[in-house]
Amino acid sequence: MFQGATVKNEGDSVIIGRIVKGGAAEKSGLLHEGDEIVEVNGIDMRGKNVDDVSEILANMSGTISFMVIPVSQEVIPPSPQQRTATVHLRALFNYDPEDDMYIPCPELGISFMKGDILHVINQEDPHWWQAYREGEQEQQSLAGLIPSKTFQEQREAAMHVLTPDGKENKKKGKSCGTCGKKDKKKSKKKKKQSLYSGSGEDTEEYLTYEEVMRYYPQPNRKRPIVLIGPANVGRQELRDRLINSHMDRFSIIVPHTSRPKKADETNGKEYHFISRAIFEQDIQQGRFVEYGEFEKNYYGTTLDAIRRVINQGKICILNLEPESLKIMRSSDLKPYVISVHPGNLEKLRQIHIKLGKSRTTDDELKQIIDDAREMEEVYGHYFDYVLVNTDMDLAYDELLMEINRIEMEPQWVPQEWVDNYM
Template sequence: MVSSSPYENNRNGVGNKTYYYNQEQLRKRKEEEERIAAQNEFLSQPLRGSRRLQALESRPQGAINDAFTEDDAHESSRSTTPGPPSEKEVVHTVYGYGDLVASVQRLQLQLKKVGSGGGLGGLEGRVAAVQSLLLSPQFGRALAVHNKVQSVRNRIAHRPTANAQVALRDCLDALGNSQSAYAVELATLLTGYELEALMVAHDGVASTLPPDSTTPLPSTTETIPQTLPDHYGADNIKIIKIEKSTEPLGATIRNDGDAVVVGRVVRGGAADKSGLLHEGDDILEVNGIEMRGKSVNAVCDILAAMEGTLTFLIVPAAAQGRGHSGRDSVLHVKAHFDYDPEDDLFIPCRELGISFQKGDVLHIISQEDPNWWQAYREGEEDQTLAGLVPSQTFQHQRESMRLAASERYPRTQRKSTTLLCGKTPKRKKKKGTYAEGGYPMYANTVDEYEPEEILTYEEVALYYPRANNKRPIVLIGPPNIGRHELRQRLMEDSERFAAAIPHTSRARKDHEVDGQDYHFITRAQFEADILSRKFVEHGEYEKAYYGTSLDAIRSVVNSGKICVLNLHPQSLKILRTSDLKPYVVFVAPPSLEKLRQKKIRCGEAFKEEELKDIIEKAREMESKYGHFFDMIIINNDTERAYHQLLGEINSLEREPQWVPAAWVKAL
């Protein structure tokens, strides 16, 4: 028998025991660290289903749950491709608020039983923080929205969804930079017109399908603490996705109490092209950010910073009795005022506003909003996004309020006398005064003192020139500005231009020819024609009537020539309501200094007060009658002004023009 040496006993006894003890400590410490790390990772992730809570609650006290670790490791090694759900697996879970709170409380109790000696002291603080979060009203609100979303998802899980176009874009993005021949061929097939049209058709049909009535509605009996209003039922909530680039979304919003409601969807924008967002829709969330309770400015700032796919959680307008149906036909209008959205405090979205000037033509493509129309400026129809302009009613109302607020003094005595007493003020006859046309200047009997008219828009339509019906050219402007010279230059081409022969009640002189110098009629006949509104303008000079009749202008037009007229601005109202379709040119003076230099250059005597009077009268004319003007010529140089006028007349015979819509409808 071989005895053991002390050395051998020490090595095989105490030494071995110490070795195994150290190994056991290391193993337990490693397992404890792995368990703590697993729990920390678990608690740091959001709750995604009842399975995780059940796993926490089912752990034995003070023991290592090796099955949980193995289960996690097994699941992490699986393929990420989702397979068909099993009978026991819940795809979309609706959480009960009370159940969540109770689960966290049970977890907190389990941790207390384990004690801080197990190294779980830090976990107790985290669970307490989670419990505090669950008890907050914000979490209750978020949970309510989550449950509503999951209810809708469960209900429509077995019906087609309108996301084929999005899936197609995702697929193309995935192919992206691949140089594989198969990838290139697949991308070519996916970008074909036929497949794209098929995806559009699919989404269009899917969006019109009714809900699948065979799919049972999930239970919504859980208690929701102070969440959404009662009318937000599960059937009302809708999820939509819109692709947004760096350009504006193309929609405006407004506050309706705490709600954020779509005010309008602007034509041409991302929202309009998607067809998913409509006026009156109540926006609950965008990309998980709650919108209710936020101001319009705050929501605009949030949306402006977002790009890519925007996921909206909305309550459709149809579910609330909001919104408009149908699209208006295009309305073409001429603006009679200047507008800059930067100066408008009432515009709902300043970035979508478009500026315009008096005389610009606007194409109104939507009048659904009573206060804000959607429009394009003439020549900018190729713009993707329409702009906002004040509606006719809204502009008229606020202009009326502005005038009422600025009216500090009553009307002048002369106006008061005309209105209250019904008496026409006496006008002094001008003796020896002649117009620039060479014939006597006579006062128009149209009431000179009319209440101020509020101008907004005028409906217009395209008029195509006709060789046998040429538009008369009317020159308007202050005296001594050169209208007569311009008219005479045009009249030099007698084959193309002609003047209207005036009427008079005075006796014919020996050298005068009736119908060539004047149309001579009796005083009684002249007065009868005045009452019949046959004269564009008329007046009395040295006890005789003079006037330019509509028939005299029409006679020139019927002869195939262009009638050139020098008229007072008051005559435009009668002329524009006729069938003659005049083209009105305002001959305006230059600045005071340039007007002075022109007079000196032409060798004309002048007084400084006369020059200032010319400029002041021109301003008054433009302010009062500017909405009648089709063209403005600044006559700083007569030769240049003549060629500018002649060029415009030439274009009238070749190109269509925007004219009052009533002129075209009457054809």
């Protein structure tokens, strides 16, 4: 790579393979992709490989003169959209160009982490796009390379063919979630539950990028906050503290159940009581975010129950299992997903002691940490924010601060949310 351009060999010729946005080559307007470099400052380039050319150019200083053979004018120019449109993407995988043997110029590659926002300014190359990482446009005048969506999907598919057992084992390792039932009397009992998403088995999905757009907070339409995390990580306590401290601002949903109503219960208060037949009909119609069965009765959380809270002008706080996130994100609810993640073993032990769970063993604590890691690996592309719980008071303050922030500042959300659900 030199002066904002990369070169490649075609036979004995040295060809300009790419003009990088923001570089000197682009600004000059004199060099174009496909031009053959014949001489540089009088040095013949023909027959030299790209490594030799790069070394020669790296040792040059001052004015550099190129003798080129222009690319044929028959080359089809890029479309106006390719030339000018900026596409905003959320990365759904981690990437380090130094580990990528296929990148044409590692020095030009951009490293990024899952969740980073990338602003793609050039998609002319089918394999390598030019982009900036969010917040770095001012500091980085030269665009960098990232693998294109199609190219990355092809590599993921090839990797899956080579190591199919790796992905299959991940899927088999998914833990079964619990239903949305929030009955304090029942919560102390061990429940064997069966969670259903209502959408059948997931098809193979290769996680690369998600196109996003800016979403501006709407005062009359609060985004529901979904707390995700392993059991006994503290998210239940965080949810209850939010509700109890700000009852006028936050609310939980009223779940549905097929069990009979007790004498001291009111329909619509503790539960929405419906028949088993109606419950199963609602399942078939996709009205539940998640549901489970306990002692031959259904319990579950409906999309409409969440909407009722939103229509009251309150923020709905939900403790859901990660299997439910796909349904939430495909709805019109625009959830904001916060993963509550444990700290190290000692921090987690101290939290359990403060919560009156001093009998939790080290093996049980380690299992919580392992469950959180697996959850992040499988579902981390759905997370908007990761809250590491090392202290309940600090975690609560951080959680409240993040909720306050998204009520005031714009956020990047999937493009279809803005296109379809505004």
